[in-house]
Amino acid sequence: MAIDTETLRDHGAxxxxxxxxxxxxxxxxxxxxxxxxxxxxxxxxxxxxxxxxGPNGAGKTTMFNVIAGDVRPTRGRVRIRGVDCTELPSRxxxxxGVARTYQRTRLMAGLSVQDNLYLAQLGKSGVRHRSLxxxxxxxxxxxxxQAIAERLALGHELGTAVGxxxxxxxxxxxxxxxxxxxxxxxxxDEPASGLSRGERERLTETLLELPADVTLLLxxxxxxxxxxxxxxxVVLAQGGLIFNGTPSEVRSDPLVQEIYLGRSGGxxxxxxxx
Amino acid sequence: MRAxxxxxxxxxxxxxxxxxxxTDFFVGSIMTRVLMLGLVASSLVFLxxxxxxxxxxxxLVFGVAGFAVGNMVATSGRxxxxxxxxxxxxxxxxxxxxxxxxxxxSLSAKTTEIYFLMLTLTFAVIGFFFFGxxxxxxxxxxxxxxxxxxxxxxxxxxxxxxxxxCSALAYLSFRAIERSxxxxxxxxxxxxxxxxASLGFDVPRLRTFAFTxxxxxxxxxxxxxxxxNGQIDPxxxxxxxxxxxxxxxxxxxxxxxxxxxxGAFIFVGANVYLRExxxxxxxxxxxxxxxxxxxxxxxxxxxxxxxxxVASPDGASGVLARIHSAIRPNASAKRRAITIxxxxxxx
Ligand SMILES: Nc1ncnc2c1ncn2[C@@H]1O[C@H](COP(=O)(O)OP(=O)(O)OP(=O)(O)O)[C@@H](O)[C@H]1O
Ligand SMILES: [Mg+2]
Numbered sequence: 042m043a044i045d046t047e048t049l050r051d052h053g054a055x056x057x058x059x060x061x062x063x064x065x066x067x068x069x070x071x072x073x074x075x076x077x078x079x080x081x082x083x084x085x086x087x088x089x090x091x092x093x094x095g096p097n098g099a100g101k102t103t104m105f106n107v108i109a110g111d112v113r114p115t116r117g118r119v120r121i122r123g124v125d126c127t128e129l130p131s132r133x134x135x136x137x138g139v140a141r142t143y144q145r146t147r148l149m150a151g152l153s154v155q156d157n158l159y160l161a162q163l164g165k166s167g168v169r170h171r172s173l174x175x176x177x178x179x180x181x182x183x184x185x186x187q188a189i190a191e192r193l194a195l196g197h198e199l200g201t202a203v204g205x206x207x208x209x210x211x212x213x214x215x216x217x218x219x220x221x222x223x224x225x226x227x228x229x230d231e232p233a234s235g236l237s238r239g240e241r242e243r244l245t246e247t248l249l250e251l252p253a254d255v256t257l258l259l260x261x262x263x264x265x266x267x268x269x270x271x272x273x274x275v276v277l278a279q280g281g282l283i284f285n286g287t288p289s290e291v292r293s294d295p296l297v298q299e300i301y302l303g304r305s306g307g308x309x310x311x312x313x314x315x
Numbered sequence: 316m317r318a319x320x321x322x323x324x325x326x327x328x329x330x331x332x333x334x335x336x337x338t339d340f341f342v343g344s345i346m347t348r349v350l351m352l353g354l355v356a357s358s359l360v361f362l363x364x365x366x367x368x369x370x371x372x373x374x375l376v377f378g379v380a381g382f383a384v385g386n387m388v389a390t391s392g393r394x395x396x397x398x399x400x401x402x403x404x405x406x407x408x409x410x411x412x413x414x415x416x417x418x419x420x421s422l423s424a425k426t427t428e429i430y431f432l433m434l435t436l437t438f439a440v441i442g443f444f445f446f447g448x449x450x451x452x453x454x455x456x457x458x459x460x461x462x463x464x465x466x467x468x469x470x471x472x473x474x475x476x477x478x479x480x481c482s483a484l485a486y487l488s489f490r491a492i493e494r495s496x497x498x499x500x501x502x503x504x505x506x507x508x509x510x511x512a513s514l515g516f517d518v519p520r521l522r523t524f525a526f527t528x529x530x531x532x533x534x535x536x537x538x539x540x541x542x543x544n545g546q547i548d549p550x551x552x553x554x555x556x557x558x559x560x561x562x563x564x565x566x567x568x569x570x571x572x573x574x575x576x577x578g579a580f581i582f583v584g585a586n587v588y589l590r591e592x593x594x595x596x597x598x599x600x601x602x603x604x605x606x607x608x609x610x611x612x613x614x615x616x617x618x619x620x621x622x623x624x625v626a627s628p629d630g631a632s633g634v635l636a637r638i639h640s641a642i643r644p645n646a647s648a649k650r651r652a653i654t655i656x657x658x659x660x661x662x
Contacts, residue, residue, distance in 0.1 A: 109513055110513070111509065111512075111513065130512065131509075131512045131513040132512045132513070132514075132515050132516060132517055132518075133515075134513065134515070135513075135514060135515035136515060141513060143510070147507045147509060147510040148506075148507065148510070149502065149503045149506040149507050149510070149511075150506050150507075151502060151505065151506050152499065152502055152503065152506065156499055156502075156503075157503075159499065160499055160500060160503045160511070160514060160516075161514050163496055163499075163500065163514075164500075164511065164514030164515035164516050165514070165515050167515065218510075218514075222514075
């Protein structure tokens with residue numbers, strides 16, 4: 042029943058050169074007759090920071106869902122650290138070092154901030170049946186939850202039910218849920234949306250401070266955040282990858298200008314599609 | 316100690332002392348029934364408050380315990396007539412109930428909300444017809460003459476204490492789970508199953524496990540009930556009684572564990588005493604007296620349910636919690652609120 046990610050990992054690491062952290066191979070997603078992602082191929086090496094841009098409805102979140110296992114692709118393969126995850130459910134991803142955030146916040150509203158951060162760590166380590174009646178918050182996980190909460194200015198809200206937090210605080214916690222698992226592959230879906238200017242700056246700092254071997258895939262409409270963090274940019278439009286290059290190249294690419302940045306392009310503060 | 320624990324402890328002590336001053340009828344009949352119904356209702360409240368699963372199959376598990384004990388213990392009448400001793404029969408019945416709950420749980424765990432409700436209702440209906448039509452195990456006539464262990468036979472007060480002890484066990488277990496890793500994971504699944512899966516949790520398995528755990532306590536209540544009652548028939552596990560359990564949980568407050576016993580108290584109290592109140596005679600019209608009492612009861616319980624759902628969605632225990640926070644407002648300012656929204660979030 043449980044899928045042993047350790048064996049999967051060993052199996053993946055068997056071949057000579059280290060496999061890419063993430064490989065998408067001809068991934069297509071179709072909802073009914075609507076093609077949302079079409080034949081996307083992508084490879085991410087260890088420590089790479091990739092920004093995924095594109096107008097509203099381009100299929101960015103859907104692509105994320107495929108990587109995270111929330112959506113099965115209609116065609117194509119997804120490999121994470123060499124392990125073919127195409128058919129595997131989302132719950133095996135944390136074992137492979139993957140963590141994601143959601144564009145529309147998905148938090149456990151009836152539980153406290155600390156319990157949410159605790160669960161993120163527990164999920165990665167796996168629930169053992171012997172832990173049935175032990176007290177839930179053990180020292181080490183509590184410390185890490187607290188450290189993350191403080192980094193996101195939620196330190197004084199540890200005991201507050203998440204449903205009672207402000208929208209901005211919930212957005213912060215959404216990011217914290219991923220950071221607290223100390224992932225190798227971090228998928229952030231518009232983390233800056235709903236944050237104040239100061240919070241965006243702090244977010245940029247946090248992302249720049251990530252350990253060098255963390256691979257980052259970032260969907261972000263806020264160009265300032267995206268350009269500061271990314272060392273490579275891909276642009277998705279109508280489900281297809283139309284651009285793959287550096288942050289400075291993306292500003293001058295005529296096709297991207299036309300399809301994505303549109304009239305407001307060029308000033309580096311474009312909020313696409315809105 | 317916080318107010319909630321204090322109140323529970325006080326009520327607990329009161330219940331322990333009750334046989335010293337309560338009448339035999341009140342203790343051995345009314346309160347034993349309250350405790351047994353509260354016990355099975357607590358298994359439902361646990362599932363819905365911590366797991367977000369409103370199950371209609373708990374009453375079936377409760378009933379199966381009764382039929383299982385009946386088949387094993389009885390020596391005459393319908394059923395298997397195995398003539399086993401009561402205590403081993405209890406153990407086997409609990410194993411059967413827990414296994415049944417695991418089967419129902421694993422088949423229902425992938426569904427949620429209305430589908431979960433309908434699926435568990437389907438099991439309840441199947442159970443009703445199974446024991447009605449399969450005369451090897453019962454038949455519609457039901458089973459009678461099922462003796463409890465000698466320890467409880469003709470000792471209603473002992474059985475009362477048995478029900479009290481089992482209720483305490485259930486209460487403490489469900490409360491302990493609430494703060495355990497498993498319980499937190501379960502509550503996470505209640506709030507955001509998709510997030511929980513992507514955090515690495517096996518959501519259907521957590522749900523199944525909770526359902527199985529609840530099934531054990533529903534079965535325990537069922538064993539007590541058959542020892543108390545000495546008989547069981549399929550009608551008692553039909554749709555009506557199945558819904559009664561849900562009504563008990565909602566009246567008491569489906570989000571508070573204590574509400575299970577509170578709801579059972581209100582339900583049983585209304586059932587027993589309403590027929591004695593003069594002036595309610597016009598309810599139910601011209602039907603005969605025995606039926607009249609039932610009609611009157613159904614009407615009043617219906618009105619009560621309506622009142623509670625409009626005035627306090629989290630039931631009688633919610634009213635108590637609100638009174639408490641009105642008296643001491645800061646005590647619950649930042650309480651770990653679990654509230655239910657009867658509109659389901661649609662504004
Ligand atoms: N489960 C689904 N069923 C049907 N259509 C869907 C589903 N999920 C997404 N879509 C459609 O797929 C398209 C792409 O959606 P997606 O959320 O991936 O876009 P996006 O690039 O993330 O956009 P945004 O910038 O607005 O977040 C949209 O037209 C959306 O309506
Ligand atoms: Mg999106």
